[in-house]
Amino acid sequence: MKQLKLKTTVMALALVSLTAMSCKDNKKEHMDGDTHSEMSHDGDVEQGKMESSNDMASNDGQMANSKQIMADYMAVKSALVETDQAKAAQAGNKMVGSLKSFDMSGYSAEQQTELKDIIADATEHAEHIGESEMEHQREHFKTLSKDMMDMVAITGTDATLYQQFCPMYDGGGAWLSMEKDIKNPYFGSKMMTCGKVEKEIKSTM
């Protein structure tokens, strides 16, 4: 009996330490996975660069990228207008991807510094939109909108944008929209038409 106990003890010990080890391994693997995906991202960027250098217009590569970021931002906005937390989270996560693969090599050094700052900030807000409750998503959307306005001031836009503003939200909240009509992302159906067009940002292409 005693021997049996001892045996079980030893076996249990082995089992436990094995499990602990494999846990660690899993973690490592997971991390490796992350770097892989990052690397493949970089690959994408490389490809994008090559394509753009093949094109005649020198700015094509990045414009496609800032265009993608803007498209993702609009998806977040639409989800917030619909007060759809899950959809906003999904769009936010997608936006994180575009922000991270943003190719800014065609801009001047000064613009790049500014863009890097904007992108770093926007990434954080998009990440939070990807994992937060509705109210937090809207809070982060307010700052994200500011980042997008500053980004467009540098990159320009291929479609006319409307900068809109609702004075009711948290001391006033602005956002960008592709349409002139007001659809409020801060309140959704509660106050759908609260706001006005502050500025029209004309297409630069």
Place this chain on the structure above:
Amino acid sequence: MKIFRIIAWLLLLSFVVIQFFPTAYNQSETVPKTDFIVVNNPSEHISNLLQTSCYDCHSNNTEYPWYNKIQPAAWYLEEHVKHGKSELNFNEWDELSDRRKASKLKSIISQIKNDEMPLPSYTLIHKDAIFSDEEKLAIINYMTELKQQLD
């Protein structure tokens, strides 16, 4: 009955075994030049509040509780501190651009206002880290003022 005894043994053993896994300590003697308090030089009242309620997870120096000597509590704390520092590290405040500072200040204000910070799991044991209404207001006012300077 035997099976219960084996399970109990297993649990006890795993508890013993995990004690041998080391965790990374978040401790530093020096306060860098980029530290929030060094840079902004707030009143002593505000500095104390920040250090008591925020710095354990949001700086390079944690004052560890006794149960950090015991697993799995130490793992839990390690993850906590790592995550806290990745969101905001007061020691590295001045490395942030004005835009990022404004963003962080906004989050600080909103999370303190909504009682999301300090974390309930933290104040459960660190009773001194709980902000009174008056302290909450003082911190929020101070952070709002800082933010206005940046806008």
